[in-house]
Amino acid sequence: MAVLSVEAIRALFPSMQRTHNGLPVAYLDGPGGTQVPASVADAMRDYLLHHNANTHWAYPTSEETDAMLASARAALGDFLGAAPDEVAFGANMTTLTFHLSRALARAWQPGDEVIVTELDHHANVDPWRQVARDAGLVVRTVPFDVTTGELQWAALEAAFTSRTRLLAIGAASNALGTISDVTAAARLAHASGALCYVDAVHFAAHELVDVRAIDCDILVCSPYKFYGPHVGTAFVRRELLARLDVPKLAPAGNEGGERVETGTLSHEAMVGAGAAVDFLASLAPGATSRRAALAETFAALHARGLVQVTRLWDSLRAIPGVTVYGPPPTRPRTSTLSFVLRGHTSTELARHLVSRGLFASNGDFYAQTVIERLGHADDGLLRIGCSAYTTDEEIERVIAAVQALAA
Numbered sequence: 001m002a003v004l005s006v007e008a009i010r011a012l013f014p015s016m017q018r019t020h021n022g023l024p025v026a027y028l029d030g031p032g033g034t035q036v037p038a039s040v041a042d043a044m045r046d047y048l049l050h051h052n053a054n055t056h057w058a059y060p061t062s063e064e065t066d067a068m069l070a071s072a073r074a075a076l077g078d079f080l081g082a083a084p085d086e087v088a089f090g091a092n093m094t095t096l097t098f099h100l101s102r103a104l105a106r107a108w109q110p111g112d113e114v115i116v117t118e119l120d121h122h123a124n125v126d127p128w129r130q131v132a133r134d135a136g137l138v139v140r141t142v143p144f145d146v147t148t149g150e151l152q153w154a155a156l157e158a159a160f161t162s163r164t165r166l167l168a169i170g171a172a173s174n175a176l177g178t179i180s181d182v183t184a185a186a187r188l189a190h191a192s193g194a195l196c197y198v199d200a201v202h203f204a205a206h207e208l209v210d211v212r213a214i215d216c217d218i219l220v221c222s223p224y225k226f227y228g229p230h231v232g233t234a235f236v237r238r239e240l241l242a243r244l245d246v247p248k249l250a251p252a253g254n255e256g257g258e259r260v261e262t263g264t265l266s267h268e269a270m271v272g273a274g275a276a277v278d279f280l281a282s283l284a285p286g287a288t289s290r291r292a293a294l295a296e297t298f299a300a301l302h303a304r305g306l307v308q309v310t311r312l313w314d315s316l317r318a319i320p321g322v323t324v325y326g327p328p329p330t331r332p333r334t335s336t337l338s339f340v341l342r343g344h345t346s347t348e349l350a351r352h353l354v355s356r357g358l359f360a361s362n363g364d365f366y367a368q369t370v371i372e373r374l375g376h377a378d379d380g381l382l383r384i385g386c387s388a389y390t391t392d393e394e395i396e397r398v399i400a401a402v403q404a405l406a407a
């Protein structure tokens with residue numbers, strides 16, 4: 001069965017009706033956060049207006065809350081290829097990473113080592129650096145190649161020692177779109193007795209996550225990057241979850257993902273995250289299961305994104321004064337592309353695009369080290385992100401706008 005057309009997908013998003021300067025708005029900041037379909041907002045509204053309660057009490061709205069949160073865990077389990085009891089929620093990926101790093105480090109000794117990469121968003125770097133400072137750990141940093149936008153694999157292999165306890169690695173760069181082989185990275189980590197912590201925040205919006213195939217120990221992502229509300233979620237491998245020494249309150253639950261959750265979370269956002277998974281599955285209506293539908297949806301989104309990023313790559317590079325960064329479309333990458341235009345700051349470029357109804361973000365995107373290494377610490381890059389609702393015509397509008405500014 002076919003996956004819905006981009007026009008049919010756009011009809012599910014009320015925000016697609018918005019105009020700016022009399023032009024339809026093109027939302028090109030998926031890597032910063034995607035738009036939300038009506039079904040996700042409806043699910044959150046339904047929860048808040050009809051089922052709102054705290055968990056684990058013996059009255060109907062509380063029981064309904066428990067059931068709805070269990071459904072959300074099952075949906076995220078299908079999304080990640082995990083069991084529902086391995087799914088935890090948190091405020092966002094950053095908060096989950098601060099929390100989980102602190103828990104993991106309780107089992108480590110001064111002098112133990114963690115590996116981070118230059119290509120990562122700082123949410124998968126700074127929590128490790130800070131816990132290292134607190135616990136006396138050594139941090140090793142794997143560089144990336146500025147010409148290819150890819151991790152230096154030999155340096156990654158060389159970073160492991162007998163003291164390595166964990167590799168923190170991103171599945172895809174939110175600045176350059178580079179996809180890193182986290183399956184091979186997890187194999188390397190396990191071969192030296194270390195854990196593998198994967199930041200899939202950018203990756204999960206573009207490719208089907210399969211935590212068993214990757215064989216990682218923890219994987220984190222953020223539903224607001226894949227058509228859901230502002231919330232974070234983590235897969236923690238069951239055996240690891242059971243032995244994690246998590247900072248927690250004595251009376252708090254220890255079952256499944258609740259073991260690493262703190263306080264009362266945003267139930268409506270958890271429900272909305274589950275609805276976002278159902279939205280993605282609904283794009284492939286003929287599939288036999290939710291997981292099968294997600295696989296079809298992501299295969300189609302990958303194919304559409306590849307066409308768009310290839311067009312952007314070829315056309316922007318042909319404009320005098322434009323420098324495009326990251327791997328070419330023939331290498332593993334997402335449909336996120338960043339560039340600069342000589343003689344214009346990235347903010348000027350962003351404002352020029354806005355004047356034509358094109359909403360895109362600029363700066364360092366918290367992938368600060370990537371931007372520094374590329375020599376743009378002062379001003380950053382302009383980033384175009386293609387999402388499920390991005391049309392080929394919007395991509396042509398971006399190219400025409402940059403051509404006009406460069407002329």
Ligand SMILES: Cc1ncc(COP(=O)(O)O)c(C=O)c1O
Nearest residue numbers: 092093094121123174201202222
């Ligand atoms: C690759 C990547 N990792 C981590 C984060 C941080 O996620 P959160 O905002 O959920 O803390 C982001 C956010 O942009 C990201 O793109």
